[in-house]
Amino acid sequence: MxxxxxxxxxxxxxxxxxxxxxxxxxxxxxxxxxxxxxxxxxxxxxxxxxxxxxxxxxxxxxxxxxxxxxxxxxxxxxxxxxxxxxxxxxxxxxxxxxxxxxxxxxxxxxxxxxxxxxARDLAPRPPGARADFVPGTPDLSLFPRAAWAAAQRGVLAELPHHDLGYPDPRGLPRLRTALAELLARRRGVVADPERILVVSGVAQATTLLGFALHARGMTSVGAENPGSPQHDALYAAAGVTTVPMPLDDEGLAIGPLRDTPVRSVVVTPAHQFPTGIAYSARRRAELLDWARSVDGFVLEDDYDGDFRYDRAPVGALQGLDPERVAYAGSVSKSLAPGLRLGWLLVPEALADEVIERKRTMDLGHPTLDQALFARFVERGDYDRQLRRCQRAYRERRDTLVAALEEHFPGSAVSGIAAGLHVIATLPRRYGPEKHFLARVADAGVTVRPLRDYAHETADIAAGEDVRLVLGYAHLSPARIRAGVRLMAEAFRG
Missing domain, CATH: 1.10.10.10 (Winged helix-like DNA-binding domain superfamily/Winged helix DNA-binding domain)
Structure with a gap:
């Protein structure tokens, strides 16, 4: 041209x-x-x-x-x-x-x-406070980027083409096999790879179980009170109502449970959320006896069972009776919640219904993510990550306990040395609780009282004590000390 x-x-x-x-x-x-x-x-x-x-x-x-x-x-x-x-x-x-x-x-x-x-971003974000002690978030800076990237390169190089098709709705056999070995070794579960489902976190596991229970005519399930607020909404999405069940020093109280018509109950026995107790051996046995007597199920949420700092973690309840306990866990606290990667072990009586629900819900978890995590587990990278997190979180828990003793003399930390949060009870001179919370909020400190996690039937707000659920895993030791000092200065001011 x-x-x-x-x-x-x-x-x-x-x-x-x-x-x-x-x-x-x-x-x-x-x-x-x-x-x-x-x-x-x-x-x-x-x-x-x-x-x-x-x-x-x-x-x-x-x-x-x-x-x-x-x-x-x-x-x-x-x-x-x-x-x-x-x-x-x-x-x-x-x-x-x-x-x-x-x-x-x-x-x-x-x-x-x-x-x-x-596009708007509706993801939950930290409130931008000077100090944020809201529980539930791990330290995302500990995510093992280099090891994850290496595993990703290895998977892309070795993954057969046919594995990129629609997967088994339960998950890749390679990952289910790796999970069975991991969970049996670390959590003491009875792990048959044929009854493991790879799911999008404990949230999807809970919803799948809700659908399976509803299909068997169970339209209500017992739930710990106080307990995780997510359980109510997740079971409601499957048409199942949660019935609040009180706790005692050993776990979920069996007497009130027997007085209800529910035939299934959701529990966090390794480290109860939010009270921080571990279920006693006697209460575990009583809970399983109850499930057998009503032909029901115990739904075990093992949300941070790997993180015990004073001794080896107590094994999962599922190991005592795998036909009465459905077991769910995820990498949300050990790696990152954004991965949306978890697992569900189901009793044989619920397996077919849960697998079919998983198939119709999303046709299976993403294949590349499954193959990547399988390689990560097989090569020992996941065990190394857990050890790294345990060291960091133990140090931060110790820092928080020491800071509370320094700035709030007479305060008490309850629950076992585990998990990603503590329950701190401050003496009455720091109350009433609503005035304390207002003062620390004005100082730019975000905290949650224990009563935020309870149904109205729970009698945990009586008296003048200030009872706080303090998350620490996402904070450096320096920020933990500074945040507790800010709370003390707010009270004195």
């Missing part, structure tokens, strides 16, 4: 059939909005094309820097005369919507600030 062969707008007069070198082609969806204008009555067609093209630039459907098709190609695609397109290009170039250069084509200009819609 000779340099002199350009149209009046300076756009190259491309040869027939020659496509633009970049930008959206004539057949691109970006040009579909011009089709109604191209069908307008002949007298209004030119103005309609100009208006439609102008609006496309304003709305951001044609982004600044996008190269437009030649007038010949666009006219052919829309079924209009080339003159109408050339005139529209010239008019919008004069107005500043487009720009052109001799021999360089026509482009969307950068003068227009398009109103581009932006």
């Amino acid at each position: 000779r340099p002199s062969e350009t149209n009046r707008s300076g756009e190259p007069a491309e040869a027939e059939g020659e496509a633009p070198s970049s930008g959206a082609g004539p057949g691109s969806p970006a040009w579909e909005l011009l089709l109604p204008a191209a069908s307008a009555p002949a007298r209004a067609r030119g103005r309609s094309l100009q208006a439609a093209l102008r609006e496309a630039v304003r709305a951001g459907r044609l982004a600044p820097g996008t190269r437009l098709p030649s007038s010949r190609d666009l006219a052919a695609d829309l079924g209009v005369s080339r003159g109408l397109i050339t005139e529209a290009y010239e008019q919008l170039t004069a107005e500043g919507y487009l720009r052109s250069g001799r021999g360089a084509g026509t482009w969307v200009g950068g003068a227009v600030r398009a109103a581009r819609p932006r």
Whole structure:
């Protein structure tokens, strides 16, 4: 094409059939909005094309820097005369919507600030306080990026092509086998790989169990009180109502449980959330005896069972009776909750219903994520990560206990030395609780009282004691000390 062969707008007069070198082609969806204008009555067609093209630039459907098709190609695609397109290009170039250069084509200009819609981020975020002791979050900076990246490279190099198809809804056999060995070794479970499901965290495991119970006619389930607030909403999504069950010093109280019609109960026996107690051996046996007597199930949420600092962790309840206990866990506290990766071991009586629900819910967990985590477990990287987290969290718990003793003399920390939070009871001179919470909030410190995790039936707010659930895993020792000092200064102020 000779340099002199350009149209009046300076756009190259491309040869027939020659496509633009970049930008959206004539057949691109970006040009579909011009089709109604191209069908307008002949007298209004030119103005309609100009208006439609102008609006496309304003709305951001044609982004600044996008190269437009030649007038010949666009006219052919829309079924209009080339003159109408050339005139529209010239008019919008004069107005500043487009720009052109001799021999360089026509482009969307950068003068227009398009109103581009932006996606909102609804993910829960820290409140931006000077100190945040809200429980439930691990230290995400401990995520093993280098080891994870190495595992990812290895998986991409070795994964067979057929493994990228629709997976077994239970999960890749390789990962289920690795999980069976890991959970038997670390948590003492009876782990048959054929009854392990890979799920999107304990949240999905809970919902799947809720559907399975509902299918068996169980429309209510007992839940610890105080306990995790998520259980209520997750079971409700499956049409199952949670019935609050009180606790005593050994775990969920058996007497009140026997007085209810429920035949299943959800518990956190290794480290009860939020009270921090571990179920006694006697209470574990009583709970299983109850489940057998009502032909029911115990639903075990082992949310931080790996993190015990004063001794080896107590084994999972599931190991005592795998046909009465459904066991769920995840990597949300050991790696990161954003991975959405967990596991569910189901009794044989619930297996078929749970597997079918998993199939219809999402057709199985993402294959690459499963293969990556399987390799991570097989090579010992997950054990190393757990040891790393245990060292860090034990130090932070010790730091928090020492800071409370220094700044709040007479305070008491209850529960076992485990997990990612403590229950701190401050003496009555720091109360009443609502006044203490108001003062520390004004000082920029975010804390949660124990009563926030209880149903109204739980008698935990009596008296003037201040009872706090303090998360520490996501805070450095220096920030823990500074946060406790801020609370003390707020009270004195």
